Amino acid sequence: MKRKVTLKQIAKELDVSISTVSKSLRNSLEIGEETRLKVQAFAKFYNYKPNNIALSLKNKKTKTIGIIIPEIVHHFFSTVINGIEQVANEFGYSVIICLSDDSFEKEVRNMEMLANGSIDGFIMSLSKETQLKGDFHHITEVINQGMPVIMFDRVTNEILCDKVIIDDKYAAYEAVQSLIDKGKKKIALVTTVDYVSVGKLRTDGYTKALLDNNIPFDDNLIIKIENIDTCEIIIGKLLEDKAIDAVFAVNELFAVTCIKTANKIGLTVPQDFAVIAFTDGIISKYSTPTITTVSQNGLKMGNKAAKMLIDRLELEETEEENYTTEVIETYLIERESTN
16 A cells, blocks of 8 residues: 655655645646656655645635634733734734634634635644644644644644744743742642643643742642633632642633632632732733733734744745744733732
């Protein structure tokens, strides 16, 4: 049985560009007859069939970027979209935004829909279910057909592409260290399930900060929330059962739920325990008390992701796959929840 080949593999085998292969298979007169026949013969021998997920490759330029995000409820994703739009508009690109709702199936459907000729490239953050399954075939197919993909925030090392991230582990470490510097020793962690990449990294930073300060690690002080609908119940149990003096939450929704739940059971923040969260969105700024946060700088992350994608789309084609990972700086914004 002959191996299945992609446009990229054909190009490599014949020492031509992906664009040349694509045009040859469409019998474009832009390509010399000898090259066209050679490419077509090779493709026929290996029974090459174009993948439906990326049929639009090189056929036309839409000047449109496809964005796939897991959810819109978090302020962070809204700011990333704003950052993408700023740069896209500057370079004459439009954007189409799709939500995966943290569903693998919906993420795949979105990708198939956008890759039918609607867009030139993708900027995306992986859904929870995609990370749980560890199935990235839809992204691999798009990249193998030559369509650029930029990942941000929730990424995977299993896919070779450009990425824009923060140093989640270091940022979490610094946040927890700031609590320790204020004399906090019984610090709870409210995080996501481990298969969400950013949650796992932030948990690692939390753990390292405790161990570096000789504070005993207590697994009972870590709660992992999969469904936001059950968040309040789980946090309530933590606050009632454990005499904690601080909470480190991996997002501001978890943090504000801690404050709300504390009020219901007669505790107050920061008098009874301090709270730090990630994101620095509207909730953190207008909560009572206001919440100390790690700023993820979503606007800058979106700017960078859009510029990386547009560079891929507009710079001269190269056969070298020199992918880069850009790390956006973070910083702690002190507010009332830790004072």
